[in-house]
Amino acid sequence: MIRLAFAIQLALIAGPAMIYGLDLSAAEKPMRHGSHHQMKKPSMSAACVPKLHITDEAEKKPGGAHYKGSVVAHHNDHEKQMMQMKGAHMDHSPRQGGSFFMAPDKMHHLEGVYSAKCGLRLFFYNAFTQPIRADRFKAFIRIVPQKEDEPEVLRFLEPSKDGSILQATIGGDVSPPFDIEALVKFPQSDEPQLFTIKVPSKK
DSSP states (O other): OHHHHHHHHHHHHHOHHHHTTOOGGGGTOOOTTTOEEEOSSOOOOSOSSOOOOOOHHHHHSTTSTTOOSOOTTOGGGHHHHHHHTTTTTSOOOOSSSSEEEEOTTSSOEEEEEEETTTEEEEEEEOTTSOEEOSTTOEEEEEEEESSTTSOOEEEEOEEOTTSSOEEEOOOSSOOSSEEEEEEEEOTTOSSOEEEEEEEOOOO
16 A cells, blocks of 8 residues: 555656556566665765756766757667767766666666755766756655654655755654665656665664
């Protein structure tokens, strides 16, 4: 019932585009591209919205807002795609000390960073791991505590004022360790993708 409510609330909040193609298994399917990542420890970054250097050049590459080429998942233009993607996916190291993922569309990367001060922040990158604006993406999270006396927490992430990240506060009802299940909708897809961030205890 919790997963049912999770999927329904995500669809209702995100709107009709999210409802299309969404089935209850979206909250159950394991992703092929490293969907379960554990942070080394909760981040203690001083700035909840760090100043990112987002360039027009990065936005014009695969995954960026101004990219005009074909979607990588389409295989009818393989030679051209190979040229556009040359040098992509060479560096999958976290930029902010969080959990780093490659998206199933192979055009985006994202990084989830949790701290008690800032809550959860999602950073987005193009295929070349260059930061891009986050306000084109939508995300909804479910916090799954490991302690029986703590409630599950549901949050819809909002863009920061400058549009560079998506963020949501978690509140004090849950404490590490816990899992953050994030359903993320990418601009070229109607179906959200599941990514799980495992937040360890403070010890």
